[in-house]
Amino acid sequence: MSNFLLEIVTPERKVYADHANMIIVKGVAGELGILPNHIPLVTPLKVAPITIKKDGKNEQIAVNGGFMEVRKDKVVILAESAELPGDIDVERAKAAKERAEKRLGSKQDEVDFRRAELALQRALTRIDVAGKK
Ligand code: ATP
Secondary structure, three states: OOOEEEEEEOOOOEEEEEEEOEEEEEEOOEEEEEOOOOOOEEEEEEEEEEEEEEOOEEEEEEEEEEEEEEOOOEEEEEEOOEEOHHHOOHHHHHHHHHHHHHHHHOOOOHHHHHHHHHHHHHHHHHHHHHOOO
């Protein structure tokens, strides 16, 4: 089956560098499936799990915002943070979820509200990905 090179990079480290047959990501305009020979494209990504299809298996990675660049020869995801299922501390994500929900439930300014929403989304993405390993 044809494939392409996928790299997922954060400011801290390279999280993933391997071949994939297809990936499914959540762009700001909706879900996108990327197959080999896709036209070049750059899109911001939502905080959401991405799915990697490789050799008949599906793998998920928690990708916490950033950009995807589809190039001729490879796909690069530059994420603010990203974790493989086995690297996720579920208790930490649950605690972050509770903190965020508490903040969302109390009255506060818009900036803090948006921050709490994003923190909640990161926590839910991590819990989701860790649950599927
Ligand atoms: P917390 O409030 O628990 O720090 P956060 O969403 O604010 O969560 P980030 O700023 O997105 O955390 O990430 C900071 C660093 O910690 C990144 O390297 C990220 O990969 C890592 N990280 C955050 N939460 C977890 C988790 N539950 N399990 C493993 N690594 C995590």
